[in-house]
Amino acid sequence: MHQAALLGGMIRDAPHYGWAVAQAPHDWATMADAVQNHVRSLNWGHRVQLQDRKVKYFNIKASFVNAHTVCGVSKGGEETLLSAEHIVIATGGRPRYPTHIEGALEYGITSDDLFWLKESPGKTLVVGASYVALECAGLLTGLGLDTTIMIRSVPLRAFDQQMASLVTEHMASHGTRVLRGCAPERVEKLPDQQLRVTWVDLASDRRDVGTFDTVLWAIGRVPETSSLNLEKAGVHTNPVTGKILVDAQEATSVPHIYAIGDVAEGRPELTPTAIMAGRLLAQRLSGRTSDLMDYDNVPTTVFTPLEYGCVGLSEEAAVARHGEEHVEVYHAFYKPLEFTVPQRDASQCYIKMVCLREPPQLVLGLHFLGPNAGEVTQGFALGIKCRASYLQVMRTVGIHPTCAEEVAKLRISKRSGLDPTVTGC
Amino acid sequence: MVQNIRDMDELKAFLKAAGNKLVVIEFSAKWCGPCKRIYPVFHAMSVQYRSVMFATVDVDNARELAQTYHIKAVPTFQMFKQTKKVTLFSRIKRAICCYRSGSLSEPIFELCGADAKKLEEKIREFM
Numbered sequence: 001m002h003q004a005a006l007l008g009g010m011i012r013d014a015p016h017y018g019w020a021v022a023q024a025p026h027d028w029a030t031m032a033d034a035v036q037n038h039v040r041s042l043n044w045g046h047r048v049q050l051q052d053r054k055v056k057y058f059n060i061k062a063s064f065v066n067a068h069t070v071c072g073v074s075k076g077g078e079e080t081l082l083s084a085e086h087i088v089i090a091t092g093g094r095p096r097y098p099t100h101i102e103g104a105l106e107y108g109i110t111s112d113d114l115f116w117l118k119e120s121p122g123k124t125l126v127v128g129a130s131y132v133a134l135e136c137a138g139l140l141t142g143l144g145l146d147t148t149i150m151i152r153s154v155p156l157r158a159f160d161q162q163m164a165s166l167v168t169e170h171m172a173s174h175g176t177r178v179l180r181g182c183a184p185e186r187v188e189k190l191p192d193q194q195l196r197v198t199w200v201d202l203a204s205d206r207r208d209v210g211t212f213d214t215v216l217w218a219i220g221r222v223p224e225t226s227s228l229n230l231e232k233a234g235v236h237t238n239p240v241t242g243k244i245l246v247d248a249q250e251a252t253s254v255p256h257i258y259a260i261g262d263v264a265e266g267r268p269e270l271t272p273t274a275i276m277a278g279r280l281l282a283q284r285l286s287g288r289t290s291d292l293m294d295y296d297n298v299p300t301t302v303f304t305p306l307e308y309g310c311v312g313l314s315e316e317a318a319v320a321r322h323g324e325e326h327v328e329v330y331h332a333f334y335k336p337l338e339f340t341v342p343q344r345d346a347s348q349c350y351i352k353m354v355c356l357r358e359p360p361q362l363v364l365g366l367h368f369l370g371p372n373a374g375e376v377t378q379g380f381a382l383g384i385k386c387r388a389s390y391l392q393v394m395r396t397v398g399i400h401p402t403c404a405e406e407v408a409k410l411r412i413s414k415r416s417g418l419d420p421t422v423t424g425c
Numbered sequence: 426m427v428q429n430i431r432d433m434d435e436l437k438a439f440l441k442a443a444g445n446k447l448v449v450i451e452f453s454a455k456w457c458g459p460c461k462r463i464y465p466v467f468h469a470m471s472v473q474y475r476s477v478m479f480a481t482v483d484v485d486n487a488r489e490l491a492q493t494y495h496i497k498a499v500p501t502f503q504m505f506k507q508t509k510k511v512t513l514f515s516r517i518k519r520a521i522c523c524y525r526s527g528s529l530s531e532p533i534f535e536l537c538g539a540d541a542k543k544l545e546e547k548i549r550e551f552m
Contacts, residue, residue, distance in 0.1 A: 037456035044454065044484065044499075051492055 001115070002135065002303045004031050005142025009305075013342035026143045028120035035115055058082070064233035067254050086256050086285055089235075089244060090278065091228065093221035093262040093269065098127075103187030107195050108215040111136060121145065122213030125197055127184055129155045131302040133218035134167060138305040141176045148177040148210070150184060150199065156302065160314030163352070163367045170306040170348040170369075182208070187215055223263045233257060238265045248292050250281050268298050299381035301374035306348055309377030311384050312365030318354045327364070328357045330390070330410040333421045336371050337401045349403070350420075353390070353410050360389035368407065376404040427451075427471050428480040431487050436480075440505055440530050443478045447552040448505040449544075450532075451481045452496045459539035460500045466541045470548065477552050494532070500539055503532035504551055 004026070014021040050057050060072030060080060070087065072080045095110035111132050114121070123146040126137040134156065137149040149171070156164035172178040179199075185207070186198040194211045201208065223243045230237060236245050236253040243265035250258045258281060261267070261274030277293040284290065299311035318327045330353045335346040354365040363384055368376050383393070398405025412418045430436050430450070440448060451467055453460035464481075471479035484491035484499060494503060534551065536544055 037458070040456035040485075041454070044456075047488075048497055052497075 001031065001035060001139045001143075005139040005305065008142050008144065013338075013344070016342040028143070029118060031143075032115070032117060039115070061227070063227055063229040064235075065229075067233045067257065086258065088278070088281065089228070089252075089257065089259040089263055090261045090274065091224040091263050093223045095132075095217065096220045096222045097217055098184070098219055101184055101186065103189070103195075104184075104215075104217065107187045107189055108217045110217050114216060121216070123211075124148070124214040124216060125150060125184075125195075125210065125212040126216045126218055128218030128220070129153070129157065130218050130220060131156060131159075131304075133216075134171065134302065134304045136216060136218060137176050138171055138303075141171070141174065142305055147175070148179060148212070150179045150182050152183045152202070153181070159302070159308075160310065160352070160365075160367050161316060163308055163310065163314075163350075163369060166348040166350055166369055167302065167304050167306065167308050171304060173345065173347075174305055184215075221262065221269065225263060235259075241265060249284070250277060250293070268295065268300070270298065270300055273298055297381065297384050299377050299384075301377055303374070306369060307371065307373035309368045309373030310366065311377055311381040312363065313354055314365060314367075315352065315354050318364045322356065322364075326357050328355045328361060328390070329353070329414040330355065330412065331414060331420045332406060332410055332412060334370070334403065334406040336403045338371065351406055351410060353393070353407065355390045360391050363388050363390060363393065366407065368403075370403045372403065376407070379404065380407060426479070427468055428478075430480045430482050430490070433490055433493065436482075436490060437530075439478070439480055440507075443505070443507070445507055446476055446478050447548065448478045448480070449548060450503050450505070451479075452484050452491055452494070452499060452501045452503070453481060454484050454499045457499045463500060463539040463541055463544075467544075470545060474548060474552060477548060498537050500537075502536040502544055504534040504547065505530055506533050506551060 008026060011021055011023065047057065058072055058080065060074045062070045062072040062082075065071045065081070068087075069081060069083045072082060074080070095112055097108065097110070098104045108127075109117075109121075114136060121140065124137075124140050126133050126140070126147065126149045128149075129151040133149060133151075137147050140147040151168075154161065154164065155168045168178060181202045182199045183202060184197055184199045188196045188198075190196055190211065194213055195215050196209060196211050197215060198207060198209050200206070223237075223241065225237060225242050225244065230244070234254050235257055237243060238245060244252055244259040244263055246252055246259050246264045246266075250260050250264065252259050260277045260281060261271075262269045267273065267277070273293075273295065280289065280291055280293050297312050299309065301307055301309040313321070315327075315329055331351065333347075333350050336344075336349060338344075339346045339349070349370045351369070352367040353363060354367075355361040355363050366377065366380050366384060368380075370376070383396075393408055393410070396408045398408045412420045414420075428439060430439055436450075449470075451460075451463075453464070467479065467481070471477075482490055484496055534547055536547060
């Protein structure tokens with residue numbers, strides 16, 4: 001859907017490059033159909049792979065009877081008892097509903113529902129400051145829908161805050177209505193089926209009202225552990241988050257029971273991380289390796305209209321860990337070549353590399369805001385994993401013309417106070 | 426005409442009814458784009474080639490069947506044909522094979538992907 005939104009932008013750019021393209025409206029149903037079909041094909045592919053590897057697949061809802069026994073119930077109500085030497089819990093998480101807000105459950109939807117809507121969500125209010133909230137609000141805006149995002153305090157709390165600010169700034173200047181410091185109080189359904197939302201401006205304590213076709217809650221995710229009967233197995237969870245406590249081997253409080261992915265406490269909530277952790281766990285259990293999962297320097301990308309890719313520490317985290325005197329931050333604003341001809345606004349296209357100040361200046365974190373951020377960040381993630389230094393980055397020749405080369409061309413430090421807007425070579 | 430086959434029993438009956446005719450089975454899915462594109466061509470071929478039997482299997486509705494025939498991608502076309510020659514040796518062989526595998530028919534050819542041209546070529550070759 002993010003790609004569908006980006007294409008809208010490219011259709012607008014096309015005439016500048018000489019294409020006589022008519023500006024066409026977007027048809028939600030066509031896109032939703034394509035997305036849904038793709039998801040179904042992925043699910044089928046997974047089932048085929050399980051069969052291929054002779055994995056027995058039980059389509060049942062499981063819970064613990066004791067530490068070695070699991071009881072599963074099928075859709076038809078049949079119960080199956082299973083016991084095993086090792087048990088791995090990977091039940092993930094689900095979007096959270098703000099149950100304390102009147103009407104939230106009955107009238108709001110979550111990201112789970114967004115991809116399965118047959119009709120356009122229309123005028124939408126996205127509540128939340130997570131990457132899910134920003135990505136959804138961003139793509140809906142890109143598809144031409146009237147979109148508002150309501151953020152209670154700060155966007156992308158767990159990310160570098162300067163970058164989070166730039167991401168949100170870009171959205172605000174490109175058609176998304178951003179309401180900061182507001183919290184919803186009530187959702188009511190009007191006779192014409194629209195939703196009326198009442199919210200409070202936390203600073204002024206003033207109330208405001210708005211009408212929307214859809215309200216999307218993206219306020220965080222909760223682990224799927226409530227129906228597992230973990231107590232029967234003796235598996236401990238964090239009482240606040242509900243997530244399963246694990247050690248470096250992914251083992252829970254019960255030695256032969258493991259937990260990976262979003263359901264485990266303290267792990268990045270990312271799919272590729274869970275997959276690798278699972279793979280390594282399987283290899284350890286079968287005696288092929290003793291390697292543990294490395295949760296450091298995991299790269300990720302937020303697919304907002306202007307994408308934000310990052311790997312390693314945020315500036316704040318680096319300063320907290322090493323002290324400001326020991327950290328050097330190199331940065332630059334740049335203009336993607338593809339923005340020049342159509343005269344796109346590149347004000348938030350920015351790169352920041354956080355390094356240690358002592359030579360060889362180990363790179364602690366890289367933050368890239370711009371088009372194709374995922375592709376750019378993936379390559380540099382390898383360098384950071386190999387403990388690249390700023391010197392090595394400087395010696396890496398750039399590929400021209402790309403946005404990625406700007407990473408290798410970073411010369412201006414924040415400490416120098418010089419203008420990070422680069423014009424020439 | 427294209428028959429819809431929903432399970433192993435229906436497939437066995439279909440193959441038996443085919444006798445010595447060539448049988449072409451398309452394994453497809455509702456969410457598969459290439460399947461949608463090739464279906465009209467498949468249907469047209471069923472009208473054109475009267476001496477060939479055509480059928481389709483939905484891999485989501487007939488999961489066990491798709492699994493039995495090791496379908497990894499869609500569309501997949503599998504062709505079946507009973508050997509004409511029946512000798513004492515082939516009778517004994519069939520009896521042993523059927524005893525072991527539970528009379529599972531093996532396809533004589535498999536084509537993965539929506540290549541209408543290749544599909545028609547192979548139909549003409551085997552029919």
